[in-house]
Amino acid sequence: MKSNRLNNVFCLSCNEQLVGSTSVTDDNELPDEGAVSICFNCGGIALFTLVDGDFALRPGTIEELESINADEGVRHVFDLMERAKGGQL
Numbered sequence: 864m865k866s867n868r869l870n871n872v873f874c875l876s877c878n879e880q881l882v883g884s885t886s887v888t889d890d891n892e893l894p895d896e897g898a899v900s901i902c903f904n905c906g907g908i909a910l911f912t913l914v915d916g917d918f919a920l921r922p923g924t925i926e927e928l929e930s931i932n933a934d935e936g937v938r939h940v941f942d943l944m945e946r947a948k949g950g951q952l
């Protein structure tokens with residue numbers, strides 16, 4: 864996993880500022896266009912995009928969200944978030 868700081872990126876659901884991104888693979892240091900963002904404050908899902916060379920978030924299409932919902936990696940992140948909220952981590 865690699866983490867990077869982000870500037871002026873805000874969750875589309877709760878408006879919490881995302882101060883960083885963490886890749887779940889070893890080969891992606893920075894988010895790719897269309898990479899999934901999961902807000903650790905509210906669990907909001909969005910996709911990374913570039914606007915004038917800066918990272919931003921955009922909502923997913925219905926097809927993208929269906930694909931994200933079926934992804935085992937995303938489900939694992941939500942499981943970890945639920946366990947963390949329950950004090951199990």
Ligand SMILES: [Zn+2]
Nearest residue numbers: 874877902905
């Ligand atoms: Zn959020």
